Each structure stands twice: as C-alpha cells, then as structure tokens.
Amino acid sequence: MNTQITDSGHARAWIEISRGALAANAAFLKSRLPEHCRLMPAVKAEAYGHGAVPVARELSKAGVDAFCVACVQEGVALREAGIEGEILVLGYTHPEEFYLLEKYRISQTVVDREYARLLSGYGRKLHVHVGIDTGMRRLGERSDEISGIIDIFRTENLVFDGIFTHLSADDRLTAADIEFTLRQAREFDTVVSAIADSGFPVPKRHLLASYGVVNYPQLGGDYARIGIALYGMLGTTEDTEPWKAFLTPVMSLRARIATVRELYAGESAGYGNDFTADKNMRIATVTIGYADGYPRSLSNGAGRMLINGRYAPIIGRICMDQTSVDVTDIPDARQGGIATLIGRDGENEITACELADKAGTITNEILSRMGTRIERFVTE
Ligand SMILES: *Cc1c(COP(=O)(O)O)cnc(C)c1O
Secondary structure: OOOOOOOOOOOOEEEEEEHHHHHHHHHHHHHHOOOOOEEOOEOHHHHHOOOHHHHHHHHHHOOOOEEEEOOHHHHHHHHHOOOOOEEEEOOOOOHHHHHHHHHOOOEEEEOOHHHHHHHHHOOOOEEEEEEEEOOOOOOOEEOOOHHHHHHHHHOOOEEEEEEEEOOOOOOOOOHHHHHHHHHHHHHHHHHHHHHHHOOOOOOEEEEEOHHHHHHOHHHOOOEEOOOHHHHOOOOOHHHHHHHOOOOOOOEEEEEEEEEEEEEOOOOEEOHHHOEEOOOOEEEEEEOOOHHHOOOHHHOOOOOEEEEOOEEEEEEOOOOOOOEEEEOOOOOOOOOOOEEEEEEEEOOEEEOHHHHHHHHOOOHHHHHHOOOOOOEEEEEO
C-alpha cells in the first residue's frame, strides 16, 4: 500500500488518500471492539486534512453509516455531498443555526443542561446525543449532576439518539491514568443506569476515541468515535510503534519541483540568508509552503523530503508557498518532478509521526492543518 506515486498530472501540491489503507484501518479497529459496537469515524477538520467528502464516501461504501464532525457546517457539507446515515456535531451550534440541524437531519451534542433548554426552544424536534463530562471538563453535563442529567431527558422536543463521554487520559498507561480512565467509564455507567432507573429508554452509548479503542477496547459501547487511528497512526512515533503492523498511513503528501539550480560555495539562500553553502550544491525549489500546512519549524534542516527515493534535507527557511531542499546527491532531480513530504517513495518513507516529532506537535495537528490549496484524490 502507498508505495506507488500517483502523478496528479498538473497539481502543484496534492494529497493521495489510500482507499486500501483506510479500509484496512477501519476493519482492524472494528475487529478490536465488541461485535455490536459500530464505527462513528471523526471526519471533522476535513477528515484530519484528508478531505471529509472523499473519506466519508469511501467509508460509506465500506458500510460505515455514522460520522462525527466538529460543527454543523461540516455536517451540512457531508449531506450536500450525498452522505447518508447519522451525522453528529460534537461541538456547540449557535441557536440561529439550529434550523440547519433540522433541515439536514444532523444530530447535536447537548453541551450542558442550559443548552438543552435552548435546543428545546427551537420548538420542533431535534435529534441529540447528550454529552456527559466525566473528567475532560470541556463539554457535557457533569456526571455527578445526576438530577440535572435526568432533567435533560425530560426536555421537550428533543429526540435522544445517544449519550456519550470523552476519555481524557486514555493515551498513557501509568497506574494513575488507568485508574482515572476506569473511573471515567464507571461514572458514565452510573449515569446510564440512573437514566434507565428513571424509566427513560437508554440511547446509544459511546465513550471510545482512537486511544480508547487501542488501549481499552473492552469498554466497548454502541459506537466508537475513531479519528487519528483510522488515518493510520496515533499522535506520536512512540505511541504508533506498537500498532505499526496494523495501522497504515492513509495520506501521502506530494508537491512539484519548480526549479533546480546551482548554489555555489559561499552563497546564501532564502529569507534572512539563513543558509550558506560550504561547497558547490544543487538545490530544488518545491511548490509547497507553510500556508499549505507544512510546518515552518521544519526549516533549516529540521525536515526533509523524498525525491526519486532519496532524502533531500530542507535548506533555509520554509516560505509561505515554497520550500528549498538540497538535491546535490540526487542528480536526476528535475523541474516538474515530484517531492514526497509525507509517504513512501521507493524504499524510503517519511511519516506524519516524523513531522510531528520534529515540529514539536502531534500528528493530529500536522494532518488537520493541511491547506485548502492542496488537491486531494483517492488512490488504491
Ligand atoms: C476529535 C474527537 C474524537 C476523535 O478523536 P481521535 O483521538 O482522533 O480518535 C472523538 N471524540 C470527540 C469528542 C472528539 O472531539
């Protein structure tokens, strides 16, 4: 998978989405979960930079029929592209946009009990999943406010399709983190039991995201809201290492070489003359920059690209739209050729994990910030 470069024909910078990797990751994650637990992939932020519509289309074809997004507009975009099934907005929607929830049959998270009243005030039926705060302290009614939660279930005009919580320490496995996570799960169960005891039908329950599925699959639920793992990795190289045989990166990021030129010993290149050649060199200018989401912190040799299967270190400062690399040892690098920023080229690979580690962030941020100028297409 992902060993073949697909030349986009004319694009300046593009993302290849591997259909095979996406399907294999989904199947692997599903296989870890109890039989009845369904996938609800997180396709927010353009499916972590891959492109929400193509990713949701591929997953729909593979039998996935529930998705979560960050905001109502992301849900609308999926519906307008013909995506069916459940779409859940995980974040806040402004009351003036409640009509979009109704019009596009999108479910809304109840972020607290005041918000349940606002949703009810819309006056017509809206589908909701009730958020329960068991420790993240971000959204949802607190799990110790049982009577407040029961009040939410008494609210008129709401159709209760789900109830969920979000684990906040499931990525590390220290004794304290495990204890905290299991306490979150227990508190969530207590809330669910209280709802049942009050005579309300229990809606679909969900609590696992990617780290939950790899570290705590036994916690199950009716849905798993998988994001980063579906795209073939976890947040860092270290976290991804144990799962490398089971998760395959879905994204390859490539850009075109605009020009190859000489840089003579003693000459400088780029803004601030940051780089100075200590010997005669050849450098290539690649048509991608920080405005495309390539982190500027990879400047001055921190990052590298692959050209014709060989590593080309970045020289000087990454610009908004272009980046220079050293191709002295890659004699066949030429104008119109292809540079790989993430993905495989021949025997070698650059992973999003590598970029995240070098840029001092997590893969989620690297992927989700891929720019709008980058073309996206699905490959095998
Ligand atoms: C983004 C998000 C997810 C997906 O998280 P991953 O760690 O990428 O799997 C799941 N649930 C909620 C509430 C989220 O905001």
